[in-house]
Amino acid sequence: MSLHRKRFTLALERIQPTDWARFEQFASAFLTSEFDNLRTVASPSGDEGRDAELFSPTSEPEIVLQYSVTKHWTTKIRDTAKKVKKNLTHARQLLYVTNQQIGADGDGLKKELRTKYQLILDIRDSSFFLDRYEGDDHREAVAENLARDIVDPFLESKDVIQKKAQALTTAESRAALVFLELQWQDDGREKGLTKTAFDALVRTALRGTNPDYRLTRNQVYDLVKKIIPTDDIAFLIAETDKSLSRLNKNFIRHYPNDEFCLSHEENIRLKSRIAEVEINDQELVNDITNALKAVIPEVELADNGNLLSYLSICRISMEKFLLQRGELFVSALENGQLQHLEYGSVKRIVQDELKIPNINEEQLTNRLATVIERVLTDPSISTASYLRGIADAYTFLAFLRQTPDIQSAVKKMFSTGEIWIDTSIVLPLLAEDLLPEENWQFRKLILAAKNAGLKIKVTPGVIEEVERHINRSQTCYGLVNSGQESWDGSYPYLFSFFISTGSAQSFFSKWLENFRGNIRPEDDVSEYLKHFFSIEMTDISIDAQKADLEIRNLVKETWVNIHTNRRNRSNNGFDPLLSLRLAEHDTENYLGVIVRRQHESEKAFGYTSWWLTLDHKAFEIKPMIEQSSKIKIPLAPVMSADFLANYLAFGPLRGKVAKNMHGALPVAIDPGLVEYLSPELLEIAKSVRLSAKDKPEHVIRRDVRDALDNARRRQGDITNKGLNSVFDS
Structure with missing residues (x-):
């Protein structure tokens, strides 16, 4: 069996300063197939700046080698070059051999040594070894010996x-x-x-x-x-x-x-696979650390003890949340009642884990919860699949604790179906047009559902809401861009998302043209969804009208109250007509799906028609009505995005979801994570873009995103405001 790349990678990463002699032995043996006249010259009395040289019988060596495991490679290279220039005047080339990852970061030093010491610097870093050990029996044996000595004792511990x-x-x-x-x-x-x-x-x-x-x-x-x-x-x-x-x-x-x-x-x-887990785990730790540095004030993280404590709290809280999600999914299959796990539970978990005295606990709880939410909903490319694997493993464990016969449990779930999506799903689908494919969440989820054979549908009412939101975003942009009149209320979701990506504000109108024109805008939105996602617009209002009149009135009244209270809390002013219109659309989706289920299985997850929404209030309609009126209504037709992701991973259709697409399923999605853009943040984005105008566009975008992250950190807990920017149409 050939040496697994991840095991060798971990061996190189785990080499400690005390292992310098073992690394020199490894590196010399690895390089002998390239340099058959290699001579090791390091000695306790001094090596004149090099550890090895290429033997020359007639003169001083022209090529010298320096082995090093230090992380401070810049200083080490400069010191070595200085000594070589002083003691070995015929040397023309320095091979710096290290287990560290240097890559293009060493280009500046190459120029410096060439100019200052007339030395050609050739860096042989970890990538050099990883790219060349396979296919060479000698090098693979040398690498295997290093892995056996350095990493296997750790993997077996x-x-x-x-x-x-x-x-x-x-x-x-x-x-x-x-x-x-x-x-x-x-x-x-x-x-x-x-x-x-x-x-x-x-x-x-x-x-x-x-x-x-x-x-x-x-x-x-x-x-x-x-x-x-x-x-x-x-x-x-x-x-x-x-x-x-x-x-x-x-x-x-x-x-x-x-x-x-x-x-x-x-x-x-298994050693190789566990080595892979260890490397992925370190990348996850890096993700959490970077998020901590983006959210927690720098002065607070200056104490490394704080950083390690916060890192530990975030890690355990994140995993407890994933375990709870898995348990909720399994419980839903067992009792037939789908519930929504809100991100408020993240804060509660953090509060339970937070045992650090003399710190504003509420503020710190909010910040650490924000870190966890960022990592779960927007992980780096390197950790996204790993996080999905952890989430799935916790769901597996939840299944085993509830019922070891997992296969029988998932047979209760539907194997064909139609999913009706609302505005809270469609708007992020549009917004992710601004992101590279590896950062998609909603698009990957919908495409995976389509890949599994589910039919994705949308009502004319939702198309209307989406078009109105686009129009509202355009109006907001016009007012903000003119500077003559301020915008009342929170900025619309699409406008906020666009600015938050660091994109130039002047291109906003052009971007919106991707989704609709000026003559038949609603038809344009419908056509866009059909063309890119195979989402069909279907009128469900006729079905909704077949519902019991009393139930229909109660559902509509409940939705009117929800939208009215939501706008009152957000200080956006009370518009009864808007609340009524939104309530009509939500009632149409809610009851339309229920009526379409009338001739289907009565088991909760045997139903084939579902309404996919991010609005957690949709889960509360049934208990709210039954509590206030004592009238029993059918099971809620609502499905959360998290539940759909788990369904695609574990349900009867999992075999139809491509394996690479399964690993790309989002780990967690929640509307509260739509980050709010205030007027102050908008001004910061403008200022940064203006000051960086001479830089390349991708650098400007990065600078704007970083500046907004820092400003949000100063503003404190703001994610709760983001929900309104999605639902205000």
Whole structure:
């Protein structure tokens, strides 16, 4: 089995200053296939600035090498060049060999050494080794030896598992989560969920085993029971036996006395996979750290103890939130009642974890919750798939705790369907036109649903709201751009989103033309959605009119109150006609979908018609009406975006979702995370863009985004204001 790139990468990253001699040994052996006359010259008495040279029988060496593991490579290179120039006057080339990642950051030094010392600098960094070890038997053997010495002891230790799965408490459950994540990534989506889960549990139980350390069948049973305590022991034993049989020969070894261990090949494979998890985990830590630096004042993070404490709180709070989401999803399948997990729970989790004295706890809670929300909803490209894997693993664990027979549980869910989307979904779909594909959330979700065979639909009422919002955004831009009249209320969502990306304000009108023209704007919006997302406009009002008149009036009245209260709270003024119109559209969607269900299964998740919305108030309609009027109404037809993402990952249609698309499903979506743009922030964006006018456009956009991030941090908790910018049409 060839050395896995991630395992070698982790070995290079984990080389410590005390491992300098081991790195020199590795680097010299690696380079001998390129330089057969390489001579190591480092000695305790001094090496005149180099660790090795290319042997020259007639003169001083012209090519010298410096091995180093220091992170301060700039200083090290300069010091080495100075010594070489002084002591080795014939030297013409310096090869700087390091485990650090330098890349293009070293270009300036190359020019400096060429000008100042007449030395050609050739940097051999971690990328050099990673790009050249494969396909060369000698180099691969040298790299494998380094991985065995540096990283394998770490991968075999308990620490590598104990630092993962922070929402869990026992060592077995933490290990199980890691192995569930790996198994889910490795298996095809056509494989039964129960099989995937138990294959992961058996691997968890057998981790660390080998021919000299084996477990009996009963010991495997006991370890699986520790992970998923259940009253159905017969089912657990039967599925464990099936898994032991499936994994036999290829992945585990079965001995005559009914003992088991992982095969040598499987142990090596798992080390490589865990090395991959470790690297991804460090990238997640970097994401959280960067978000902390964007949200928490610099002076507060100057104390490294604060940074580490905040990092720990964010990590465990994030994972507890993902566990709660998984539990809510599984609970919904069990009791037939879909609930909405609000992001307010993030703050509550942070409050429980926050045990730091002498700090304004409410302010810090808001800031740390904002950090978690940013990382979950807008992760870096490198961590997005990893976060999705963690979220799925927690959902798997929630399934196992509730019902080990996962496959039977998901069979309750619909396998065909139509999803009606509202304005809160459509507007982000339009806004993401400004983002690169890797940063899409809503678009990936809708495209994955379409890929799975679901029909995505929208009503004429929603098209009207979207067009009115675009028009309102254009009007806002005109007033703000003219400077003659101020805008009353919060800026519309599309305008806020456009400015927040750092885009030039003068191009806003041109951008809106992507979605609609001036003659038949609503038709243009409908055509855009159909062309790019296969979203069909279908009138559902006739269905809504078939609902019981009393229920129809109660639903509409409830929606009118919701929209009226929302506008009163946002100080946008009271417009009864607008509230009435929005309420009519929401009632149309809510009741229209209910009526279309009348000839479908009565099981909650057997229904094929759903209304997808970000408005959490939609989940409260049924209990609000039943509490005030005592009239029973049908099950709510509402689905959250988070639920849809989990449905696409675990539901009956998961096999139809391309594996690469599954990994791209958003981890978390919430309307409260639409960031509010105040007049003060708009002025900052203008000022930064003006001062940076001579820079390239992509740099200007970055400067504007960074400036807005810093300003938002000073303004404090603002995400709650963002919801109104979506729903104000």
